Amino acid sequence: MKLKDKVILITGASSGIGAICAQKLSEQGALPVLLARSEDKLQKISASITGTPDWYPLDVTDNVQVEALIKRMIDRYGQIDVVLNNAGYGQFEMTKDMTVAAFEQMMDVNYMGIVRMTKAVLPHMLASGQGHIVNVASMAGKIGTAKSASYTATKHAVLGFSNALRQELRETGIKVTTINPGPIDTPFFETADPGGSYISNLKGFIMKPEYVADKMVQAIIKQKEEVNLPHIAAAGIKLYQLFPRLADKLTYGLLNRK
Structure with missing residues (x-):
């Protein structure tokens, strides 16, 4: 896919990977539309990005907002070429200590937010016979x-x-990509790990956000189906899938450092 003049919606674009991707996509000639809940952060980030990116406040947990936003984008641009579903957060706690409400809230943002965006944009992409949905x-x-x-x-x-x-969209001209990164040095950990112990324990494994954003942009250009980062982790995943019990025993000490 050539990115020049492509309309790319980016959720969770007010900081971290979303904001960096917006900059890199703009440099490629795309028309990034930054979406997040904080108007102040969106305004500040958009002002720092090359070109004239668009931005709109959006809460992905609000179905009415999502549907209205997609309609507004179609009215403004005529079509949406790519949706980068990046909004999400983490909270590292033991299951016994987390409330059911905390579980529900995270699922509402991280998963249902993607479902809402996809459901809202899909009819338009199907009508045009093209589109790309990228889920982080x-x-x-x-x-x-x-x-x-x-x-x-x-x-x-x-x-x-x-x-x-x-699989549902394979014959429609619409591509679906998943990005599977390991730990990244972004504001994500301000919520997930406020004490800083996880970052401290995994210093050698935490990726730079610019590196991850580069790989995400390349995945959009090449329309890859899946990207695992860092690449060495792909081998570890295959080992885990083949020998889950053994992999659990071998990696317990390394992975459980939160």
Whole structure:
């Protein structure tokens, strides 16, 4: 896909990977539309991005807002070429200590937010016979670790939804990509790990956000079905899938450092 003049909606674009992707996509000639809840952050980020990116406040847990936003984008641009579903957060706590409400809230943002965006944009993409839905999942969706049961469940749901959706849309001209990154040095950990112990314990494994954003942009250009980051983690995932009990024993000490 050539990105020049492509309309690309990006949720969770007020900071971190979403904001960096918006900059890199704009540099490629795309028309990024930044979406997030905070108007102040969106305004500040958009002012720092090359070109003239558009931005709108959006809460992905509000179905009415999502549907209205998609209609507004179609009215403004005529079509939507790519939706980058990046909005999400984590909270590292033991299952016994997390409330049911906390589980529900995370699922509502991380998983149902993607479902809402997809449901709203899909009729328009089907009508045009083209489009690209890019869902940011996580390595956590493939390998569960202690203190991440809630987060892992949301990302596992994202992967399952994306894989099934890809099969449904295979003959329609619409592509579906999942991005599965490991830990990234972004504001994500301000909520997920406010004490900083996880970052401290995994210093050598945390990726730079610019590196991940580059890989995400390339995935959009090449319309890849799945990207696992870092690449070495892909081998670990295959080992886990083949020998889950053995992999659990071998990786317990490394992965459970939250």
